[in-house]
Amino acid sequence: MLKVSWLLVRIQRNGNCFERSKIRPYASIASFDPTRAIDLSGYPPEKIRNFSIVAHVDHGKSTLADRLLELAGVIKPGEQHAQVLDKLQVERERGITVKAQTAVLKYKDYLLNLIDTPGHVDFSAEVSRSLSVCDGILLLVAANQGIQAQTIANFWMAFESNVTIIPVINKIDLQGANIEKVETQLENLFEFNPSDCVKISAKTGQNVASLFDVIVKQIPPPNVDRQKPCRALIFDSTFDHFRGAIAYVLVKEGVLKKGQKIKSYHSDREYEISEVGIMQPNMRQTVSLLAGQVGYVICGMKTAKEASVGETLFDAELSRETVTAFPGFKEVKPTVYSGLFPVDPADYENLKQAIERLSLNDPAVTIQPDSSVALGLGWKVGFLGILHMEVFGARLAQEYDANVILTQPNVEYRAIVKDNETIRKKRFEGQGEIRILDASKFPDTMDIEKFLEPMVKVRLVVPNEMMGIVNGLCTECRGERGEISSIDEDRMLIIWRLPLAEGKLASFLQKFT
Numbered sequence: 094m095l096k097v098s099w100l101l102v103r104i105q106r107n108g109n110c111f112e113r114s115k116i117r118p119y120a121s122i123a124s125f126d127p128t129r130a131i132d133l134s135g136y137p138p139e140k141i142r143n144f145s146i147v148a149h150v151d152h153g154k155s156t157l158a159d160r161l162l163e164l165a166g167v168i169k170p171g172e173q174h175a176q177v178l179d180k181l182q183v184e185r186e187r188g189i190t191v192k193a194q195t196a197v198l199k200y201k202d203y204l205l206n207l208i209d210t211p212g213h214v215d216f217s218a219e220v221s222r223s224l225s226v227c228d229g230i231l232l233l234v235a236a237n238q239g240i241q242a243q244t245i246a247n248f249w250m251a252f253e254s255n256v257t258i259i260p261v262i263n264k265i266d267l268q269g270a271n272i273e274k275v276e277t278q279l280e281n282l283f284e285f286n287p288s289d290c291v292k293i294s295a296k297t298g299q300n301v302a303s304l305f306d307v308i309v310k311q312i313p314p315p316n317v318d319r320q321k322p323c324r325a326l327i328f329d330s331t332f333d334h335f336r337g338a339i340a341y342v343l344v345k346e347g348v349l350k351k352g353q354k355i356k357s358y359h360s361d362r363e364y365e366i367s368e369v370g371i372m373q374p375n376m377r378q379t380v381s382l383l384a385g386q387v388g389y390v391i392c393g394m395k396t397a398k399e400a401s402v403g404e405t406l407f408d409a410e411l412s413r414e415t416v417t418a419f420p421g422f423k424e425v426k427p428t429v430y431s432g433l434f435p436v437d438p439a440d441y442e443n444l445k446q447a448i449e450r451l452s453l454n455d456p457a458v459t460i461q462p463d464s465s466v467a468l469g470l471g472w473k474v475g476f477l478g479i480l481h482m483e484v485f486g487a488r489l490a491q492e493y494d495a496n497v498i499l500t501q502p503n504v505e506y507r508a509i510v511k512d513n514e515t516i517r518k519k520r521f522e523g524q525g526e527i528r529i530l531d532a533s534k535f536p537d538t539m540d541i542e543k544f545l546e547p548m549v550k551v552r553l554v555v556p557n558e559m560m561g562i563v564n565g566l567c568t569e570c571r572g573e574r575g576e577i578s579s580i581d582e583d584r585m586l587i588i589w590r591l592p593l594a595e596g597k598l599a600s601f602l603q604k605f606t
């Protein structure tokens with residue numbers, strides 16, 4: 094029988110769990126100065142490069158972003174915090190990136206738009222969305238650790254998105270660096286020529302400047318058309334308490350500028366643009382955003398939903414029927430679900446608004462109303478993993494002053510109801526298959542033909558000497574072994590099919606990610 098316990102995780106507002114600080118995710122509105130709007134019309138599409146930095150956890154993405162920002166003169170060396178693109182309080186506290194962030198750099202007569210992405214698998218939806226506005230990536234691999242699970246996952250994500258992939262070996266300053274070995278791994282797994290791998294130290298800055306020329310030469314300019322009426326894709330958004338929703342866009346056609354009327358395709362509304370700009374790395378107002386450029390648009394969107402990621406913005410003079418919407422983003426499937434309730438039931442409405450606004454900036458969560466006898470009205474929230482759940486709770490507390498209870502996470506089970514019309518009609522409203530997100534709502538086994546549980550296909554990069562332990566643990570967790578291949582003489586790549594519900598598995602995988 095399945096056992097799902099109801100331990101409560103309490104996210105405190107001012108308690109010990111999360112100390113509040115003054116770090117805010119975006120620049121304060123006081124920094125806007127309309128007289129300082131930058132004119133970027135001097136950069137034709139062929140002088141623009143949009144690229145992401147992608148890697149496994151801790152391989153140095155944010156540190157490299159810092160060095161590139163310094164070299165481009167956006168920040169002064171030593172004057173800023175380390176990892177300036179990790180703006181969220183939760184990112185600084187935990188030393189991880191959870192949100193992709195963009196920054197515009199100027200190099201020679203080029204405009205480079207850099208996107209720093211998270212490395213942890215729970216935030217891979219951020220990487221996937223970043224790829225939609227890029228024409229190339231820097232695939233960073235730490236010289237002391239070599240290729241890891243997320244390096245492989247990210248490589249294939251970029252490969253399938255058909256963007257240019259530049260292999261970069263980082264941390265070459267470390268004593269444990271083994272550059273040749275990493276080159277061999279990159280050659281064996283992804284067929285990169287060792288001579289094409291750029292070797293750098295993001296920490297010391299060694300050879301980082303050479304990356305600019307590599308980016309400009311190897312990554313193609315965006316494929317856009319400035320002559321057409323405007324069409325832009327929203328790939329990220331956030332909510333500002335004063336200005337409403339702020340949409341981050343890639344302009345694919347035409348131009349966006351202040352005063353212009355635009356429409357949204359899916360929500361079918363009309364707006365007047367009050368401001369456009371770029372991230373540098375904070376918001377900087379520009380005269381316009383031209384096709385090929387990545388930036389933000391403020392146009393009086395009042396509710397979070399209006400700036401949904403994947404939305405298409407277009408020139409209001411066009412009729413909706415003549416516009417082709419962008420294909421949007423692949424829906425992400427939650428892996429764990431948790432109940433979310435206000436500590437004080439009177440905060441329900443405020444919390445509802447906070448969740449709506451935060452989920453705008455974290456579209457990988459899925460939300461549906463829920464209730465519990467003990468905790469009252471709340472929501473069942475789907476996350477991409479336990480870390481994602483913890484970060485969402487922390488962001489609610491830090492960015493929205495919310496005081497919430499998150500219940501012990503569980504996975505979604507399914508039950509096939511017996512092929513008996515009376516049972517189906519009476520107890521399951523005619524449904525043949527039901528979803529179970531809650532232990533207390535588990536149906537009577539007498540009515541059920543069979544229960545189904547979610548399985549995951551995992552790729553594990555395992556040192557040879559650990560193979561016995563890893564295989565033993567996966568077998569204990571009811572896993573089925575798949576293909577095995579060798580990465581190099583020390584490590585194997587092994588595929589397992591495992592039940593997602595195995596708690597032992599989760600803590601074990603944590604050690605290997």
Ligand SMILES: Nc1nc2c(ncn2[C@@H]2O[C@H](COP(=O)(O)OP(=O)(O)OP(=O)(O)O)[C@@H](O)[C@H]2O)c(=O)[nH]1
Nearest residue numbers: 150151152153154155156189190212264294295296
């Ligand atoms: N020695 C050395 N340390 C580095 C180098 N690059 C990054 N680091 C260190 O590696 C750690 C992780 O760096 P980050 O830049 O936060 O890594 P990240 O890939 O952005 O991390 P996530 O976004 O959390 O996945 C930090 O302690 C950095 O100082 C390098 O070239 N050499």
